[in-house]
Amino acid sequence: MKRVLFLAFTAAFLFIGCVSAPKTEPTEPQIEKTESQNETGNQTETEDVSEIGTSEEETVSTSKYDDWKYKGFGTELPEWFEPALEYDDSSVKSILELTPETLIRIVFAEGIDVDQCEQKLNEISEELLSEFELLQSCWARLNPALYDLEDLYNSIRIYVSNDDVLEIEDN
Secondary structure, three states: OHHHHHHHHHHHHHHHHHOOOOOOOOOOOOOOOOHHHHHHOOOOOOOOHHHHOOOOOOOOOOOOEEEEOOHHHOOOOOOOHHHHHOOOHHHHHHHOOOOOOOOEEEEEEEEOOHHHHHHHHHHHHHHHOOOEEEEEEEEEEEOOOOOOOOOOEEEEEEEEEOOOOOOHHHO
């Protein structure tokens, strides 16, 4: 009998303990100032509630690219990225501080994600490895709010000739 009562109370306790009120998220963040902060004279920063509720992701970006390699670490999109997309090798050379006689190869791939772009570039790159070495690489995603494309990712690699200067006719 004691065993049955013990099991009944345990089951009831577990059932009651598992029941919880539904989670509700506050619609506006609350800023609280405690009495001890106000009384001691410590200065408390007051924040505008409207600024707290917004973040970068919630605002609609109008920039052409919304994500790129190492953006999360605070780097900017490289200056050479746009000219490389347009195969403007003279601009790319000047931005990368290469001589005009330097032979470079710009390899470009589009895809639905970074992995697909990199796979395409790896297949193309195998042919270049004997004569060229990788100088720069970057990927970027076109802003989906501005572009209605399936392949939003662009990946670029810039290779420079292993020889200091090769004939321009090879370009």
